[in-house]
Amino acid sequence: MLTTELAEPVARLQGVTKKIGSKTLVSDLTLDIPAGQIFGFLGPNGAGKTTTIRMMVGLISISRGDILICGRSIKDHFEEAVSHVGAIVENPEMYKFLTGYQNLRQYARMVSGVTKQRIDEVIKLVGLDNRIHDKVKTYSLGMRQRLGVAQALLHRPKLLILDEPTNGLDPQGIRELRDYLRRLCQQEGTTVFVSSHLLSEMELMCDSVAIIQNGRLVDVRQLKNIGDTVVAAAETLFEVDQAETAMALIGRGIVKEGGLVLEVTREEIPALNELLVNGGVKVYGIRALSRSLEDQFLEMTGGEGIG
Amino acid sequence: MGKFSGLIHNENIKIYSRARTWVMLLILAVMSALMPVLFYFSASDKSHLMGLWETFQMTVSVAFFLNTIFTVVVASDSIAGEFSWGTIKLLLIRPWSRSKILLSKYISMVLFSLLSTVVLIAFGLGSAYLFSSQTGDVMTSLTGWSPSAYSFMDLLFRYVELFLTATLAFMVSSVFRASGLAIGLSLFIIFAKNLIVIIFNPDRYEWAKYLLFTHMDLRVYLSSDTGPGGVTLGFSIAVLAAYYLLFLLISWIVFRKRDVAA
Numbered sequence: 146m147l148t149t150e151l152a153e154p155v156a157r158l159q160g161v162t163k164k165i166g167s168k169t170l171v172s173d174l175t176l177d178i179p180a181g182q183i184f185g186f187l188g189p190n191g192a193g194k195t196t197t198i199r200m201m202v203g204l205i206s207i208s209r210g211d212i213l214i215c216g217r218s219i220k221d222h223f224e225e226a227v228s229h230v231g232a233i234v235e236n237p238e239m240y241k242f243l244t245g246y247q248n249l250r251q252y253a254r255m256v257s258g259v260t261k262q263r264i265d266e267v268i269k270l271v272g273l274d275n276r277i278h279d280k281v282k283t284y285s286l287g288m289r290q291r292l293g294v295a296q297a298l299l300h301r302p303k304l305l306i307l308d309e310p311t312n313g314l315d316p317q318g319i320r321e322l323r324d325y326l327r328r329l330c331q332q333e334g335t336t337v338f339v340s341s342h343l344l345s346e347m348e349l350m351c352d353s354v355a356i357i358q359n360g361r362l363v364d365v366r367q368l369k370n371i372g373d374t375v376v377a378a379a380e381t382l383f384e385v386d387q388a389e390t391a392m393a394l395i396g397r398g399i400v401k402e403g404g405l406v407l408e409v410t411r412e413e414i415p416a417l418n419e420l421l422v423n424g425g426v427k428v429y430g431i432r433a434l435s436r437s438l439e440d441q442f443l444e445m446t447g448g449e450g451i452g
Numbered sequence: 453m454g455k456f457s458g459l460i461h462n463e464n465i466k467i468y469s470r471a472r473t474w475v476m477l478l479i480l481a482v483m484s485a486l487m488p489v490l491f492y493f494s495a496s497d498k499s500h501l502m503g504l505w506e507t508f509q510m511t512v513s514v515a516f517f518l519n520t521i522f523t524v525v526v527a528s529d530s531i532a533g534e535f536s537w538g539t540i541k542l543l544l545i546r547p548w549s550r551s552k553i554l555l556s557k558y559i560s561m562v563l564f565s566l567l568s569t570v571v572l573i574a575f576g577l578g579s580a581y582l583f584s585s586q587t588g589d590v591m592t593s594l595t596g597w598s599p600s601a602y603s604f605m606d607l608l609f610r611y612v613e614l615f616l617t618a619t620l621a622f623m624v625s626s627v628f629r630a631s632g633l634a635i636g637l638s639l640f641i642i643f644a645k646n647l648i649v650i651i652f653n654p655d656r657y658e659w660a661k662y663l664l665f666t667h668m669d670l671r672v673y674l675s676s677d678t679g680p681g682g683v684t685l686g687f688s689i690a691v692l693a694a695y696y697l698l699f700l701l702i703s704w705i706v707f708r709k710r711d712v713a714a
Contacts, residue, residue, distance in 0.1 A: 165711075199711075199712070199713065202545040203544070203545065204541060204544060204545065204711070204712040204713070205711035205712060205713060206709075206711060223549065224547040224548065224549060225547070227545055227546070227547050228547035230545065232545055233542075234541045234542075234545070235538075235541070236538065237542075238537055238538030238539050238541065238542065239539065239542075240466065240469075240537065240539055241537070242469055242470050242471075243465070243466075243469055247465070247469070251462050251465070252542070252546065254458035254459070254461060254462055255458060255459065255462070255546040255547070255548060256546065256547060257455075296542065
């Protein structure tokens, strides 16, 4: 059936393990990366993110398990599997003695079907039009990052893998990266797999996120589940002058510094507010106390050092 | 999937877009052209000038050192350069097997060695033609070869030596990912091999017949039927071929299996 075809994950990591000597860098990692998403890969430094990415693109061997890209094993059918992948592993290193354009031509020659128009299109997408004919040694880190994304996109990969893409980018650069990854995902249907240790950044960028620590998968969760946030009750703080009175009026909640905290759904809020105001309580503010991913992340991985 | 010729084209661009490559070729051209001029003006008496082929051969004997060194530089940088630039990570994630990428690098290196040898011949021979005596060469009678044939056999055998040295450099570059080591080791071999042959003389040690160094200089066969230790040309070629295949095999196995974590 067509629907199941579409629902098939772009990449499947099946019990992937990487051992070097007696050290296990990645341990029994099983993860499906669904199509059409921006999928985050989150973990502290040394957790095994880059090692996993290197295995996904065949730069290093897989000790145990396998990785399928569009259903083809990266171990047994490397050329076929990797042809669906565009990637930047760590820093975007380019031939500094060539121009940006010559660099792109290098990679265009290595696949079939990349036309001159496609090269120009990609250059425009990453916004390098003005400097593309300059030598790469004159580029700033941000520009090299853009060129890196451009080379990864040339052959219209189904899966774009970016390892710490926001490293060394200024806030504007990060924002732009976020915007064009989003555009890419929506317009070309490219699945983006992006690793980072910057949690707040992941929250803004990704649809789902997998959390890895000490080479093990800790959790996979969806971030942008719009339906959920509307319906689910969230801890909400009512900033009021008389918290005790407020609790008496509503009949539940916990008195905290600054007001009353209780679990409510979004729909309940206006009625509760009215109740408080009519009861003579001054309401200065109402806000949800949703924990950021960062809190959850630290909670999950907290207390353990790089090991 | 693209075409294999595209890979070789890529490698050629990486070689010839660098100023260094053109500086090396320029030095080689100047050196080859300059030697006959020096011989011409240092001759005390114009009646004692060397003939065309003699002048050319003297030029080659000096300039070919440079040719070997420059080819070794290119061979050493071919793989090690990608590692030190970090570009290896982008190169190896294309839909090409590592074997083919390695082969394209090797072919482009061999093409460079051919180009530089042609430059050496063109400038050396051209200059020797202008700055030599027109009365002919005296070395003819020595070997039974005609002077021109002798000169080109001499070149061919020198090229074999260059070819092996460059392949060795290519292997070291693949195994250790360090161009400095590859260049250093190859230069050491270029300069120390004669000394090694003297120390481990195949006339004295039977096993020395199987050393690479003993056979690298095939030019002994131009004037003699037997080589070092009394072996034949065929034996020497077999030993060289065995080492050549070994170097390629090691480069290939290491490059194919390597975990790229640079």
